[in-house]
Amino acid sequence: MLVLMTADSTYDSESTAPATRKELLGRIAHGDQAAFGELYDEIAPRVLGLVKRLLVDHAQSEEVTQEIFLEIWQSATRFEPTRGGASTWIMTMAHRRAVDRIRASQAGRDRDQKIGIRDLAVEYDHVSETVEVRIEHERVKKAMSRLTELQREAVSLAYYGGFSHSEVAERLDIPLGTVKTRLRDGMIRLRDELGVAS
Template sequence: MTSPLTPSRQRLPQKRSLLTRVATGDQAAFGELYDQMAPRVLGLVKRLLVDHAQSEEVTQEIFLEIWQSATRYEPARGGASTWIMTMAHRRAVDRIRSSQAGRDRDTKIGIRDLAVAYDDVSETVETRIEHERVEKAMSRLTELQRQAISLAYYGGFSQSEVAAQLHIPLGTVKTRLRDGLIRLRDELGVAS
């Protein structure tokens, strides 16, 4: 004999059902799904990122991604909660990697905000010349490479977000970025 469902379980629509409705653009279902999953998603993200404000921002990005990509959810491959929590984990790890890359870049280049005297005019000229070199090198890329690099590096989008915006597979984005960066490196004469 099966045990009756608890009253709270009876009132809450299953996440799988909600996600299927979200895929059709049902805003009410999205609201219910958000109410059910946001605390768990925020908890996971906060455990990884620690910073509360950054965790809230990443959680918003995750729910935006859920809204935009709910049609890609395949119930046969796993539960809705698992799909959402996997997405949350990946997004949080992407943020950690991005932050670390930024810190590494700052360390490698040197922090410009140090109280070191420098010639403002020469700094401006050097920056302008470098900008022109990069623009010229970017113009030599294919349009597809230029789109991917512009979104990823100038737009600040993750590879997954670039794939979603361009409506192409993630692997294609990675290939375009890799090939474009190699070509840029060659055009700019930067040693690898």
């Protein structure tokens, strides 16, 4: 009887052992929300820490961290344990996302600076400027036409209408997460269509 209890207790301790991150990713790949919650609780502080070291801004860091976990949920099937550990895969994804955000911010600053310099110039060619703006407008219009109707609607409201993500969700009567997904997918498609380097 004592031997059976020992065997049972060994079995119990093995069955209650915490899952590894690799196992959690495997379960997430099959749509296991509980495994996703477990992984999030375990590694989110570390992911946020890395992102915050790169971005500094706390609000942006939280936003990027949410995007990272959305990507983990959506792409867990692409995790290949033979190519590296789960933590490495996640932290590489986090680093890439943070660097993408830095590049996007820098590109925005560069564009604003270029426009500012152009606007400060005493003399400039109005015809060239008009043509340049018209060509850029046509490129964006053509790229927008290649989005799905749902993506185009969300992007138009957020970027042309000036509505916040929450306001877009309210206007379209859809969840905030759906708005963010449509905007993210739409912006990726626009970037690809316009040939903007990521």
